[in-house]
Amino acid sequence: xxxTSAPSRRxxxxxxxxxxxxxxxxxxxxxxxxxxxxxxxxxxxxxTPPASADGxxxxxxxxxxxxxxxxxxRDHATAVGIELLDTAGDAAVRCLVTxxxxxxxxxAPAAPGRLPLLVVTSQTDVPRALWERAxxxxxxxxxxxxDGSEELLSQLTELARPRAASTVIAVAGGCGGAxxxxxxxxxxxxxxxxGPVVLIDADPLGGGLDLLVEGTDASGISWEDAAGxxxxxxxxxxxxxxxxxxxxxxxxxxxxxxxxxALSRVLSALTPLGGTVVVDLADALVxxxxxxxxxxxxxxxxxxxxxRAAARRLRTWRLPDAITQVVVRRRGPLTPAEVxxxxxxxxxxxxxxxxxxxxxxxxxxxxxxxxxxxxxxQRLLAESRS
Numbered sequence: 001x002x003x004t005s006a007p008s009r010r011x012x013x014x015x016x017x018x019x020x021x022x023x024x025x026x027x028x029x030x031x032x033x034x035x036x037x038x039x040x041x042x043x044x045x046x047x048t049p050p051a052s053a054d055g056x057x058x059x060x061x062x063x064x065x066x067x068x069x070x071x072x073x074r075d076h077a078t079a080v081g082i083e084l085l086d087t088a089g090d091a092a093v094r095c096l097v098t099x100x101x102x103x104x105x106x107x108a109p110a111a112p113g114r115l116p117l118l119v120v121t122s123q124t125d126v127p128r129a130l131w132e133r134a135x136x137x138x139x140x141x142x143x144x145x146x147d148g149s150e151e152l153l154s155q156l157t158e159l160a161r162p163r164a165a166s167t168v169i170a171v172a173g174g175c176g177g178a179x180x181x182x183x184x185x186x187x188x189x190x191x192x193x194x195g196p197v198v199l200i201d202a203d204p205l206g207g208g209l210d211l212l213v214e215g216t217d218a219s220g221i222s223w224e225d226a227a228g229x230x231x232x233x234x235x236x237x238x239x240x241x242x243x244x245x246x247x248x249x250x251x252x253x254x255x256x257x258x259x260x261x262a263l264s265r266v267l268s269a270l271t272p273l274g275g276t277v278v279v280d281l282a283d284a285l286v287x288x289x290x291x292x293x294x295x296x297x298x299x300x301x302x303x304x305x306x307x308r309a310a311a312r313r314l315r316t317w318r319l320p321d322a323i324t325q326v327v328v329r330r331r332g333p334l335t336p337a338e339v340x341x342x343x344x345x346x347x348x349x350x351x352x353x354x355x356x357x358x359x360x361x362x363x364x365x366x367x368x369x370x371x372x373x374x375x376x377x378q379r380l381l382a383e384s385r386s
Contacts, residue, residue: 058160059083059091061115064099069120072145073097073152080157094159103133116140118155120148138318140291158268165274167384168267169377170293171327172281174300174310174343179329181209183299183351184280185360186373188247194381196275198238199361201251202263202289203282210244210251213361218242223252227262234269245362260288267292276381286317294384296324297348297376300339303332307342314343327351327376349376 060082062070070084077084085091093115100121117139121130126142134142143152169187173180181201188199201209201223210216220242229237241248250266251257258266263285270277271292279289290296296319300310310326325348328336340347351369354360364370 057081057083059085059088059093060095060097060156060159061085061088061093062097063102064097064120065101066099066122069099069122069145073120076149076152077156080153080160082156082160095156100130103130103137116159118143118152120145120152166271166277167275167295167381168271168277168279168289168293169380170279170281170286170289170296172283172286172289172296172298172313174298174313174326175306176309178299178301178306179353180299181212181280182354182360183297183327183329183369183373184278185209185213186364186370187297187377188276188278189245189361189364189370190374190377191276191278191381192246194276194377196238196248196273197246198241198248198250198270198275198277199244200263200266200277200279201249201257202279202285203257204259204284205282206252206254206257209280210249212359213244213249214359215242215244215249215251218244218249220248221250223250223256223258223262224254226250226266227258229265229269232269234271234273237266237269238273247361257282258285260285263288264291276377283313283317286313286319290317290319290323293323295380297327298324298343298345299327299329300343301329301331302334302336302339302350304334306332307334307339310343327372329353349373 058081060077062073062084064070064073074084082094084097085093095116095118097118097120100119100123103119117134117137119130119134119137119139119142121142121144123130124144124147126144131142141151141155143155145152171180171184171187185199188197191197199209199213203209210218221237221240222242225240226237237250238248241250243249263279267277267279267289279293281289286296298310298314300306314324324345326340326343326345327348328334328339328350330336330350330352334342336347336350349372351372354363354365354369358365
């Protein structure tokens with residue numbers, strides 16, 4: 001592989017440090033030896049490209065080294081209404097695009113957690129070394145061109161879209177048995193006064209959220225039906241979900257939950273509709289949901305064992321710091337502040353377990369975990385609207 005020059009690598013690092021947005025890491029376990037790509041969620045060019053806040057077309061920044069690939073990316077960007085810049089200057093850009101040459105040097109990769117990064121290559125088969133470098137740099141996709149042309153159009157179109165109208169709150173556990181599902185249900189209950197609410201059980205093995213909220217008899221769309229929906233089917237999906245006390249619940253009937261592409265498509269379809277989407281996540285799907293989430297809450301019991309487990313998961317997930325906060329379940333000797341300090345995350349809330357027999361979502365209490373969920377939800381919605 002050709003080595004990159006130092007200026008090319010510095011350009012990537014500098015752009016990542018100065019320009020602020022939400023980079024997402026490629027999910028762990030992506031196949032090696034072939035292009036890393038997600039199924040196209042929005043195929044084709046955007047007929048009405050969204051404008052930036054200053055009225056100009058959305059912009060992307062090229063920080064690669066191969067002129068031929070740059071022109072090919074420029075053609076794709078133009079097709080979806082994006083202006084591809086060689087230097088950012090004072091312009092606000094939506095993403096960075098680089099190539100395998102610029103990622104082929106021996107210098108440290110750009111730090112993740114900033115602008116979304118796309119990596120393109122002219123190699124038909126992406127080598128493992130390039131995939132590993134892209135993962136370390138926080139890239140959201142590695143695309144072999146021209147075969148990956150449709151996926152590049154899809155990625156650029158999604159990045160150019162205006163900020164979603166819905167507030168998407170992802171809830172994950174720092175360890176097994178953290179209480180993630182019950183807190184997600186309480187957040188959904190707290191969101192009812194603010195508009196439509198969808199609660200998603202995102203566990204590939206079937207999380208049983210419907211059992212937790214006593215919604216097993218409700219009829220409507222489940223993951224078996226939703227997996228094939230497209231990006232324009234959000235209204236039909238939300239209207240067809242079983243309703244549990246005025247909240248749409250997306251779960252599974254056959255004890256099998258979503259695969260990563262299905263979760264991504266569903267979130268893409270729901271986010272433009274307004275209201276609140278709360279996602280109860282299995283750890284395997286956290287990186288996928290992070291691409292769509294406005295807020296990601298990590299529920300961690302107040303014990304040393306739970307904190308160590310949460311730290312391991314955070315290293316695996318490589319989440320953007322800007323959206324991730326910790327919610328402390330006050331079961332253990334540590335204080336909420338100590339848990340937050342140990343994980344180097346902002347403390348979003350803390351709560352004590354509710355009384356035995358209380359059903360999250362249905363049995364809403366004035367105090368305890370329900371009160372913590374209400375206060376947190378109000379703050380998160382205010383932050384999303386600001």
